[in-house]
Amino acid sequence: MSDDTTTATLHRILRQYKTIAMVGLSNSPHRPSYFAAKYMQHYGYTIVPVNPRYDEVLGEKCYPSIPDIPVQIDIVDCFRKPDEIPALTEQAIEAGAHCLWLQLGITHPQAEQKAREAGLDVVSDRCVKIEHGRLFGGLNYAGVNTGVISSRRVSK
Numbered sequence: 001m002s003d004d005t006t007t008a009t010l011h012r013i014l015r016q017y018k019t020i021a022m023v024g025l026s027n028s029p030h031r032p033s034y035f036a037a038k039y040m041q042h043y044g045y046t047i048v049p050v051n052p053r054y055d056e057v058l059g060e061k062c063y064p065s066i067p068d069i070p071v072q073i074d075i076v077d078c079f080r081k082p083d084e085i086p087a088l089t090e091q092a093i094e095a096g097a098h099c100l101w102l103q104l105g106i107t108h109p110q111a112e113q114k115a116r117e118a119g120l121d122v123v124s125d126r127c128v129k130i131e132h133g134r135l136f137g138g139l140n141y142a143g144v145n146t147g148v149i150s151s152r153r154v155s156k
Helices: 008-018 032-042 080-096 108-115 128-136
Strands: 019-023 048-051 076-077 099-102 121-123
Touching: 008 019, 008 121, 008 128, 019 032, 032 048, 032 128, 076 080, 080 099, 099 108, 108 121
Parallel strands: 019 048, 019 076, 076 099, 099 121
Antiparallel strands: none
16 A cells, blocks of 8 residues: 555556556547557456446456456556546445556546545556556557667567
8 A cells, every 4th residue: 555656666566466447448449548458458467448338348348337347456547537536436445456546637636545545556647558668668569769679579
């Protein structure tokens, strides 16, 4: 449990927790949520899509809400507007999640405090894909300039 987002905390969260419920995950490859989910899936994370508009995203069954998910969730990653965060925080707490992750541009101090008080790690205004790439060397995924010219694909 932590209320900071130091590099060490982010590294621990991404190393320790492997099942991510992505709330608001789109099935459009052009949306940031889809790209982040595909990236995390590529690096071995189990992605659980949460969006009532779809039956399946990235080959995974999609659930209409967090309470509908039948497996243990480690991280609840929210691609939703700030006014939806308090309800999602409640659902994350009730589901026994270990971390509430709010994507870039998303903060909600009251909900974040409630999650911390319930024992969850909280990360806000950060992208799970960007942080994973920064900490574990995946910034070369899909054309981000690493300064290395090579035709070889990086192995997992």
